[in-house]
Amino acid sequence: MRTKRIDEIELYIREKKSVSLDTLCEVFNVSKNTVRRDIATLEQSGKIKKVYGGVTIADTPASKTLLPFSKRHQSFMKEKRLISQLAASHVCDHDTIFIDSGTTCHNIMPRKNARSLPTACRFL
Numbered sequence: 146m147r148t149k150r151i152d153e154i155e156l157y158i159r160e161k162k163s164v165s166l167d168t169l170c171e172v173f174n175v176s177k178n179t180v181r182r183d184i185a186t187l188e189q190s191g192k193i194k195k196v197y198g199g200v201t202i203a204d205t206p207a208s209k210t211l212l213p214f215s216k217r218h219q220s221f222m223k224e225k226r227l228i229s230q231l232a233a234s235h236v237c238d239h240d241t242i243f244i245d246s247g248t249t250c251h252n253i254m255p256r257k258n259a260r261s262l263p264t265a266c267r268f269l
Contacts, residue, residue: 150175151183158193158200165199218248225249 150173157172158164169180184200187193194203197217229252236242244250 147183151186154180154183155187155192158187159202163196163199163201168199214248218251220248225252229253 154169154173157169166177166180166184169175169184170177173180175183184193184195187200188195191203193200197214225248228249233253242253244253
């Protein structure tokens with residue numbers, strides 16, 4: 146059953162060229178942990194490549210040109226700071242916020258100073 150699902154996931158990725166992990170979870174009705182294990186199997190075989198936000202076929206331009214987090218974090222810093230300032234201005238004391246793992250979101254917490262702020266972060 147797992148082998149069949151992995152084959153189907155590979156075909157789906159080839160058809161779509163690039164797909165998010167959330168989409169794979171929905172399409173194949175499995176948990177994110179299951180998708181991650183299946184993706185790891187496909188990645189080890191060299192058939193697909195993990196990219197920011199999902200997976201792509203190993204030989205596509207997206208899989209070859211995606212910059213690492215540290216490089217993406219350094220690009221467009223002025224714009225990211227402005228977005229972060231605007232987002233932070235909408236958060237009040239004692240709000241609970243969710244911060245994703247993106248490079249823009251990374252700048253929000255320094256804007257909040259020492260406020261009492263329960264925060265949820267997702268690490269992939």
